[in-house]
Amino acid sequence: MAEEQVGGMTKRDLLALIGKAGGASAMYMAMSSLGHAAPTPFKGPIDLAGGAKGASVLILGAGVAGMTAALELSRAGYKVQVLEYNDRIGGRCWTLKGGDTYTELGGATQKCTFASGNYINPGPWRIPWQHRGIMHYCQQLGVALEPFQQLNYNAYLHSTKAFGGKPQRYSTIQADFYGHVGELLAKSVKKSALTDEVSTEDSAILLEALKSWGALDSSYRYVKGPESSGRRGWKKNPGGGLTAEPIPSDPLDLSTVLKSGLWRGIGQHLTNDHQYAIFQPVGGMEQVAKGFERAVGHLVRLNSKVKAIRQSETGVTVDYVDTVKGDQLTAKADWCICTIPLSILSQIEMNVGPELNAAIHAVPYMPSVKTGIEFKRRFWEQDEQIYGGITTTDLPIGQISYPSYNYGSKGPGTLLAAYAYGAYAYEFTSLSPEERVRLTLDWGAQIHPQYREEFVSGVSVGWHRVPWTQGCFGIWTEESRAQHYKNLCQLDGRIVLAGEHASYVGGWQEGGITSALDAIGRLHQRVQAA
Template identity: 60%
Template sequence: MPDEPLTVRRRDLLSLIGAMAGSAAMYHAMTALGFASESRYQGPIRLQGDPKGASVLILGAGLAGMTAALELRKAGYKVQVLEFNDRAGGRNWSLRGGDSFVELGGFKQTCKFDDGLYLNPGPWRIPYHHRALLDYCKRFNVALEPFIQLNHNAYLHASRAFGGVPQRIRWVKADFQGQVSELLAKVTSQGKLDEVVSKQDQDILLQALRSWGALDRDYRYRASLISSEYRGYAEAPGGGLTAMPLPSDPVGLSDILKSQLWRYLHNFANYNFQTTMFQPVGGMDMIGKAFVKEVGDLIRYNARVTEILQDDRGVTVTYVDAKNPKSPLQARADWCVCTIPLSILSQLKVNAGAAMKAAIDAVPYAGSVKIGLQFRRRFWEEDDAIYGGISYTDLPIRQIGYPNSGYNRTGPGVLLGAYLFDGANTYEFTAMPPDERVARAVEFGAMIHPQYKSEFENGIAVAWHRVPFTLGCSGDWSDDARTQHYRNLCEIDGRIVLAGEHASALPAWQEGAILSSLDAITRLHERVVKT
């Protein structure tokens, strides 16, 4: 057979560029290929025109619902909000000592964290380009602090490589980058790139590879003080008679390739995870609480919707009070903005058109599990010098997230002991009772941090498929479903319009929820004014 041309998919190309060249290079490549763009948010919306006293019923007091309530009331609408829970925020949620919740199956968990410690079981980070969310934080005076996505001193771990010993991210990143640079320098020096790189550019490329890959004068990546400036030293620079540093030995390229640790490097190159990232001081729910200060008087809590009916004059919603479910109640308005997750909405009676109903039924929800673990001391800082960031592993827990605040303090601390998103391990953990999830997180985590077993105090585990108000983490669109149903999901159907992260191109992100809401109410307002 004749040789087939070598083809590289754009996704694979971007991953390779990101892993080797870093996030900036990957972003420029994504922009050139039409993938990346800045937020479409252009600042606070202005709903111009008189709604003439029109009323709107908003279902759900998550960020999408509260955004709609805030902006529609400001525009002159009569607004009421029905919320499933006894709190607002939806998946914008933080768990602290004393908080409790009941998941499907009747399992009740009560958080036992010490004062000042918390877990964000839902969203836990805000990219710098999520401009709408950041703007609302600024308007509401929500204090932000850095979220550390990449900590070079955190770990990459493969259970069947390096004897199960975790490797520092800086080792893997520098050694992979350095040895790939050495290979490319050899190819360049041998004139193998003549057809794609000019002679002048080849000389510049060699200079760049020497700098970028920490190569010596012979374009080799080896144990030296040059490479140690990237990967760290065997003996760090000191003072006095012990001042001189000693170089460290690189991990071989073959070992890195076989370990598969290189695959984690894309987590730092992905556009959504590039620095700078933020988190609210004190917990992600500080954002939800800030919205409540603005629209809390409009919210009826513990209102569990059972039916949504519309006619040519308005929308009637039937619901029950969770504290007194015997007597159904009703609320009516001229229009309805529904932010109920599709996993729930698909089970309710909704007299929308066939296209919208098909779209509601077309989107499954991804599974996710987060487990918070409290330890009696911050051993990851004291013993391992890890301040913030994330360690990645092929163990079922997948990730260990280190707190990005309270650095260098004595006393207890809370780790994100597991973050599973979709996949077989997610469903396996979801099927476990909560206490077993916590126990398994401690068991697996001890393979990376042996201190777990002696320092562990308590934990809490949230499996999103068993959370009653969402039955899943986020809308999990397939390409085919999005092509066939997305527009029908977002279009206004009679007097009903849907909003939420599921009605956006940013599923699972709070920015998607807010942008979806702003788009929905803008179109709704235009229709109201014209009607």
């Protein structure tokens, strides 16, 4: 998710405020209105007609962007080789489960001891139905999906500054908020009595709430633009690469909507048994990576750390190190698709033009921390009747996500007990994994007192200490995107970049996939022209 500025605050801060006020559902809808989690223009497999003409392509990075490129190019007959830093395929498409070990920058090593079947996804953890690219590849690669409970009206909204710090059910806050606002608006329409009911200060707060609730623009109007299109759909959806910029759609006028009577069906989607269509792979997000591995894993060389990327008029040469044996090696190809995160690529020697070089160095990466904790039993279900969904809080842990699998199991259960970002994430990341887990327990106990008694073990991933990304995802501002985005996506000689950082769907796997498809499409055109 790009960290753009909105009215003096970052989008991330705004989304956090929306999440605290209206829960995970409200935050997800806001993400869509800000250009995140929105439908993408993916329409099916890319057409690489004309064949490879004997060309070879070297792909750097075996995350979903690199593997998408490898799959489609190899199908078209290109000679493909992929270099991957890790000892596994997937990149940020990653699952930690019992028996896994992970060593972060600084040398701290964690061994996950979760019981069989329990896991956390340190990176991507959900797949919205609107992300048609990742949905397509899951189906094509045999990756089984199950519902992810994004919205649960029985989960909590929590603030240390309200209700004496006692968490409140989402359904209670939402019903009261809608009810009071509805009454105030009705009174204001009937007798212009709004100023009789609330103070000037509360009126200003209410206006801001209505702006978020109604997807209004900066002048509090519901008009054609990114805010309304993020709710109703775009005329042209956001995607990856040079054709990524979305085009807003035209809203229907009020009279048309009212006379249609379709508004009567809105209420049924606010009941507890109606949820968003969001999915997760059965067994963890790593199943997506395993699907790509089954298809084109034979093209990937693991444990390969890229040291230098050099291009000439006739091809690309990459120097890399075997991180297990220490051997200094070289790979060559006619073309190169580089999906290495910019936070790492900016540290690698690379002879590209000044425009691309400036773009690579212009995108910082979001700080983020996820902590997973296993408990002796699923007390959130047994004691509090919370089955899936997300609790939001103003505590540094940010969110608690309840597992959307193994409902009713009597054995141990695992929570994503912290998803922190921004300043809190920097503080978290500076601590040892053990200290992060301890603080997660302390803070989480303010919402779930059972934490301490039921605790078994925990793991924590601070993304600025992850060796292969040193950050969670690329942060764009409106200014940096205007100045550098097209330069980042352009073919530079024989090199083209792809990944979530080269998309308008930043922070999502869909961004990596649509970016990769755009990149290989343009590379293929160059090959055909040559």
